[in-house]
Amino acid sequence: MLKGTRTLHIDYSKCIGCETCEAVCKFLHDTPRITMTRTTEGIMIPLYCKHCDKAACMGVCSRGALNRDRDGAVVLQPLLCRGCETRNCVMACPYAAFFATCSGVAVAKCDLCASRRDIGLGPACAEMCPCGAILYVDRDEVEALESEESRKAHKRVMDHIRPPRCSR
Amino acid sequence: MNFGFMKAESAPPNGREVAVIGAGPSGLATAGYLACLGYQVQVYDKLPKPGGLMVFGIPSHRIPADRIQRGVRDLERRLGVIFRTNTKICCSAPMHEEEGDHFACDILSLNDLVDNYDAVMICSGSWKSRKLGIQGETLKGVYSGLEFLFPIRAIQYASTNVSVPDVRGKRVAVVGAGHSAVDVVDSAISLGADKVSLLYRRTAKEAPCGSYEIDRMREMGCQWLERCTPVAIHGTDKVEGIEFRNAVSGEQETLPVDVVVGAIGEFPTPPFQKELGLENVRRGEVRWLNMTALDNVFVAGDVLSGPSKIGKAVYSGLRAARSLSNWLDLKAQHRESEYNFDEDKMTR
Numbered sequence: 315m316l317k318g319t320r321t322l323h324i325d326y327s328k329c330i331g332c333e334t335c336e337a338v339c340k341f342l343h344d345t346p347r348i349t350m351t352r353t354t355e356g357i358m359i360p361l362y363c364k365h366c367d368k369a370a371c372m373g374v375c376s377r378g379a380l381n382r383d384r385d386g387a388v389v390l391q392p393l394l395c396r397g398c399e400t401r402n403c404v405m406a407c408p409y410a411a412f413f414a415t416c417s418g419v420a421v422a423k424c425d426l427c428a429s430r431r432d433i434g435l436g437p438a439c440a441e442m443c444p445c446g447a448i449l450y451v452d453r454d455e456v457e458a459l460e461s462e463e464s465r466k467a468h469k470r471v472m473d474h475i476r477p478p479r480c481s482r
Numbered sequence: 483m484n485f486g487f488m489k490a491e492s493a494p495p496n497g498r499e500v501a502v503i504g505a506g507p508s509g510l511a512t513a514g515y516l517a518c519l520g521y522q523v524q525v526y527d528k529l530p531k532p533g534g535l536m537v538f539g540i541p542s543h544r545i546p547a548d549r550i551q552r553g554v555r556d557l558e559r560r561l562g563v564i565f566r567t568n569t570k571i572c573c574s575a576p577m578h579e580e581e582g583d584h585f586a587c588d589i590l591s592l593n594d595l596v597d598n599y600d601a602v603m604i605c606s607g608s609w610k611s612r613k614l615g616i617q618g619e620t621l622k623g624v625y626s627g628l629e630f631l632f633p634i635r636a637i638q639y640a641s642t643n644v645s646v647p648d649v650r651g652k653r654v655a656v657v658g659a660g661h662s663a664v665d666v667v668d669s670a671i672s673l674g675a676d677k678v679s680l681l682y683r684r685t686a687k688e689a690p691c692g693s694y695e696i697d698r699m700r701e702m703g704c705q706w707l708e709r710c711t712p713v714a715i716h717g718t719d720k721v722e723g724i725e726f727r728n729a730v731s732g733e734q735e736t737l738p739v740d741v742v743v744g745a746i747g748e749f750p751t752p753p754f755q756k757e758l759g760l761e762n763v764r765r766g767e768v769r770w771l772n773m774t775a776l777d778n779v780f781v782a783g784d785v786l787s788g789p790s791k792i793g794k795a796v797y798s799g800l801r802a803a804r805s806l807s808n809w810l811d812l813k814a815q816h817r818e819s820e821y822n823f824d825e826d827k828m829t830r
């Protein structure tokens with residue numbers, strides 16, 4: 315069912331932490347759904363939703379507010395979500411890609427620029443990244459895009475959001 | 483970079499013309515947004531190529547130049563944006579005082595633009611280098627971060643009046659620990675410097691570039707001197723050494739070097755700083771978001787905020803562009819009074 319659909323993929327080894335992706339997202343959606351964080355080593359990195367094939371968030375939302383749309387994007391339906399206090403999705407996401415908000419809907423997440431897709435455009439962050447670090451690509455192609463550097467850089471990001479257990 | 487990301491095709495002309503001063507990320511984002519709404523946009527830049535610091539400051543291994551040029555071409559071909567390069571928009575201050583001024587062949591005044599366009603957006607960035615403010619700073623071999631980096635990129639476009647700093651086989655001291663300091667270190671090493679030392683007045687933990695970058699530079703052979711504050715540059719006709727206070731040892735030391743680069747930041751030099759009331763725009767004491775004291779003249783990017791980042795400049799350019807078109811729309815209907823500045827400031 316997900317065959318032939320596209321998702322976002324960031325090659326962190328090409329990313330220079332310039333914040334353009336977050337800026338463009340914020341301009342379009344007010345609460346950005348791709349957000350910058352600074353690791354303890356001082357690298358700026360964007361956190362984002364990968365619209366996973368097996369999306370943990372979809373499984374934990376008790377209201378069924380997270381669903382797959384026709385293009386394979388995991389989208390939040392604000393009418394169903396509104397008011398939920400558990401924030402199960404925030405906790406379940408392995409990539410820290412849910413963002414708590416203080417407006418009506420409890421959380422914000424990437425919908426691959428749904429309203430832009432409606433008129434034939436792609437996600438804006440990928441359009442504007444100066445380094446070509448963000449791609450909107452076929453799910454099947456993601457693996458082939460990885461390189462030694464990108465895997466290393468990705469691991470640095472993961473170690474930051476899920477610190478390896480202290481060995482002692 | 484697809485600056486015209488708001489639309490897939492071109493837009494029907496809306497009959498309005500806007501001039502953008504400066505083709506850095508904020509100016510290009512403004513141009514793309516307005517062109518997607520049907521504005522005829524002309525972008526003026528004193529340099530021979532659009533891109534601003536993305537092309538003339540940040541080393542090319544970090545940002546692939548062709549991505550920016552492709553975005554510029556798309557603005558030209560699809561959205562009809564016209565670029566006027568080598569054209570400086572004149573300020574009240576004398577010429578030749580910032581990096582890159584010598585490229586300007588044509589000079590126009592801001593007033594000309596104000597008279598000839600429906601609106602003007604100033605996105606001229608932040609190009610004047612902060613000085614170290616110590617003795618010996620005028621010696622040959624002392625550079626600011628941009629003085630050092632600019633010619634490395636600019637030499638591709640004109641070889642007559644720029645020359646790449648000669649550091650081959652020399653000892654280089656870089657002062658600062660921001661991104662431009664890192665870029666200077668990288669460039670000095672790739673230009674064949676014999677030894678590069680980085681001096682920073684605080685610790686690695688506090689460095690804006692982060693400890694990852696510092697570790698990386700050290701692995702490349704750069705000497706890292708933390709809690710070291712330069713107090714003087716020595717030499718008779720050119721740099722021979724830099725004296726600094728080492729807060730770790732509590733001593734005054736002198737490092738023999740041939741080149742000193744003070745990469746401690748830049749500040750903005752907009753045309754007509756005072757007349758435009760930029761201080762008020764910075765403080766948010768204006769009646770219209772990002773509009774200066776002159777009607778129809780807007781401002782965005784690093785010229786307003788001081789040195790920031792590409793993303794911040796893009797965001798500022800987009801918001802100012804939206805504000806500009808709101809202004810012209812409401813003004814055309816004589817409904818300016820309906821604008822709610824506080825709302826715009828908070829919710830967007």
Ligand SMILES: Cc1cc2nc3c(=O)[nH]c(=O)nc-3n(C[C@H](O)[C@H](O)[C@H](O)COP(=O)(O)OP(=O)(O)OC[C@H]3O[C@@H](n4cnc5c(N)ncnc54)[C@H](O)[C@@H]3O)c2cc1C
Nearest residue numbers: 332504506507508528534535571606607783784790791792
């Ligand atoms: C060495 C260095 C490294 C950096 N590294 C990074 C990084 O890794 N990541 C990051 O996000 N940011 C980085 N930055 C910051 C980033 O480049 C700037 O924040 C950003 O480019 C600002 O965009 P801008 O559009 O406001 O101005 P600019 O990019 O400065 O563009 C301004 C343009 O206006 C033109 N101009 C100025 N005055 C006039 C005039 N009077 N008439 C006509 N044209 C004029 C200039 O020629 C220039 O092209 C770096 C900056 C430097 C100096």
Ligand code: SF4
Nearest residue numbers: 329330332333335443
């Ligand atoms: S726009 Fe691209 S380079 Fe900049 S922070 Fe986002 S992913 Fe990284």
